[in-house]
Amino acid sequence: MARVAIVTGAGQGLGRAHAHAFAAEGYAVVVNDVGAAAETVAAEIAATGGTAVASTGDVSSWEYAEQLVGTAVERFGRLDVLVNNAGLVRDRMLVGMSEAEWDLVLQVDLKGHFCPLRHAAAYWRAQAKAGAGSGGRIVNTSSGAGLMGSVGQGNYSAAKAGVLGLTFVAAAELARYGVTVNALAPAARTPMTESVFAEMMSTTDAEFDAMAPENVSPLVVWLGSEEAGGVTGRVFEVEGGRIGLADGWRYGLRREQQRRWEVPEVGKAVLDLIAEAEPPTPVYGA
Structure with missing residues (x-):
């Protein structure tokens, strides 16, 4: 029996390319867009x-996301x-952004990542508990804006950073059911990025x-294949012919003592840590 994939936002850009690529590999595809x-x-x-098969609806709707998973099954x-x-x-600078x-x-x-993930996870958990495998x-979609931030995209950067946090937690929680969860930070020409990549395209x-x-x-x-079963909780940067593994947040340098820090001591400790550490990757557009 053919494997089955749902691709959200598949009416154009990256989603459309993904849907076609899965179909070319013999998958049955549920194509979602609004x-x-x-x-x-x-x-x-x-x-x-x-x-x-097409499925039209808003993936940030709890009820529709459940219906979307049901359509595949x-x-x-x-x-x-x-x-x-x-x-x-x-896109807008924070001081001018509206609620x-x-x-x-x-x-x-x-939320449009969480809702489909939640209902797909419930399906796979039920399958595992029933002994059906x-x-x-x-595969979640983040962004360089989620990894490093992007000037003029405070809302987008926050959402895409949230996708990364969701990915790590879902990978840990769903491993018991044999489910893998990974994320991408892609760079490509889409209707969302045409102005950003105009110079590169030329x-x-x-x-x-x-x-x-x-x-x-x-x-x-x-990442959607059976072969990828050992890869989970990872974030990949992909652009053109390049695939990279994002390093992400990890514990860094520390100063420690066996008592509470006094306020006058803190400044030197913080400045020493900053001086010894690698500088952070700059925010896009900074």
Whole structure:
């Protein structure tokens, strides 16, 4: 029986590329988006001999996310991979950002990861408890903005950093059911990033489009495979022909004593630590 993947935000850009890539590897694909583009992409896959069904809805809706997982199971008998890709931006400096711009980005980009993940995880847990096997795969989509921050994208950076925290916790909690959870920080040309990568696109090699979203998809498909069962809780940066493993937060240098610090002592300890440590990667745009 063919493996089954859900790809959210698959009506364009990275999601569309991922959906086509899974279909090319023989997966049945549930193509999600909020508009008619989901139907278009499902039809494109069918036209090339693949198997796909469209599911239109907002992945930040608890009820719809449950329905989305149910669509995969009802139509294809199983679910093997969830690719959380749906997202949007509302860029603005923090001093000018509205509450609505903050709330919308956190809702779509972070809650829109949690809701499908939660319902897919419940399905895989039930499968494992029933002795039906599991081996589910979740691939979340973060960003360099989530890793390092990005000027003018405080809402987006917060949401994408939240995706990383969600990934680490989900990887730890779902391991008992054989489910892996990883995240990407991709760089590619999409409707969201056209203005950001305009200069890069103008200098792209005619024989290799380094900004094509299709460059990201092979890693996503591999992380969704049975072969990737030993890889979980990891964050990958991918752009063009480059795959990198993000190092992330880890314990750093310390100063310690067997008593409470006095205020006059703290400054020297902090400044010594900063002087000895590697400087942080700069925020994008700083």
